[in-house]
C-alpha cells in the first residue's frame with residue numbers, strides 16, 4: 001500500500017516510518033523562549049503515531065534561535081557564521097533537553113544525532129549514520145536530529161533543515177517526511193494573492209512547480225522558505241519517499257492537517273535502488289559536464305555518458321568524484337560519479353572510444369559516467 005493522500009501518513013501499513021521536521025519559528029517563541037506547550041502537543045502526536053505502530057524520526061531546528069537569546073546575540077544569531085556556530089553550541093543543549101524531557105513524559109527515549117552535510121555525502125559515513133538510525137529505531141528510541149551547526153562552515157553546510165530532513169529520511173529508510181511549516185502548503189502563486197490555490201498534490205517537482213514558490217522564509221527565524229522545501233521534495237521524490245508540507249502553527253498540527261485534509265503531498269514518482277537514491281540526493285558536485293542534445297537524449301533513455309557527447313568540462317575533479325551533467329542551455333540533466341578525472345575528460349571529450357587509447361595512453365573505460373553510477377534529474 002503506497003501513500004496517495006495526507007491521511008495515509010497516519011497509517012502504519014502505508015507509512016511505517018516517518019520523519020517529522022520542525023522549524024525554528026514553531027519551536028521558539030518571542031524572546032527566544034521555547035514554545036513548550038506547542039511542543040508538548042506535537043510530542044503527543046509522536047506518541048500517538050508510535051501507538052499506531054509507526055516509527056518517528058525527528059529533525060529539529062531551533063538551536064541557533066535558542067542559543068542566540070541565551071547569549072544575547074543580535075539578528076537571532078544569524079548575523080555571522082561565528083555567531084551561528086556559537087549560538088548553536090549553546091542552544092543545542094537546551095533543545096535536546098527539551099525533546100528528551102517531553103518525549104520522556106510518554107515513556108519515549110530521545111536520542112540525539114548531530115550531522116554535517118559531509119556525513120551524508122560520503123557514502124561510507126552515510127551508511128554509518130544509516131546503521132545508527134536503524135539500531136536506534138529498533139531499540140525503540142526517537143532519534144532527534146539537527147545539523148551540527150557549531151562545526152559546519154558555510155561551504156559545507158545544509159543551512160536548512162528541510163533538505164537535511166529529506167536526506168535523513170533516505171538514510172533512515174523512512175516512507176514519508178512531514179515538514180511542519182508556517183503556511184498550509186504549496187500554493188499555485190504567492191499565497192497573499194486572493195486567487196491563490198493550495199495544491200493538495202504535486203507529482204514531480206517540475207520547473208512550473210518551482211516557479212510557484214518564492215525563496216523568502218516568512219518567519220525570518222529559520223532559513224528554509226519554500227525553495228528549500230521544494231529541494232527537499234526533489235530529494236525525497238528521487239528516493240521514492242513522499243513528502244508533505246503542513247501548517248505547524250496550530251496545536252496538534254499533524255492530526256489537524258490530516259483531519260482537514262489540508263496540506264501539500266509530494267507523491268514519490270520513482271523508486272531507485274538505495275545507492276542511486278543516495279547519489280541522486282547528493283548536494284555537492286565536484287565539477288560539471290556539459291553535453292550535446294543527442295547525448296542528453298541518450299541519457300534520458302537510460303544510456304551511459306560517453307565522451308563523444310561532452311562539449312565542455314567544468315571544475316577540477318578526480319576519478320570517482322560526483323559531477324553534475326547539464327545540457328547546452330544549462331538545464332541539469334543528471335548527476336553521477338565520473339570514471340575519469342577532469343583532466344582526462346578534457347583530453348577525450350568529443351572523441352569516439354577507438355581514438356581514446358592514443359589520447360589516454362591506456363585502454364579507455366566503457367563510459368565517462370556509467371549508467372549504474374548515474375541518476376537522471
Ligand code: GLU
Nearest residue numbers: 062063064160161222223
Ligand atoms: N540547524 C539550525 C538550528 O538548529 C536551523 C536550520 C534551519 O533553519 O532550517 O537552529
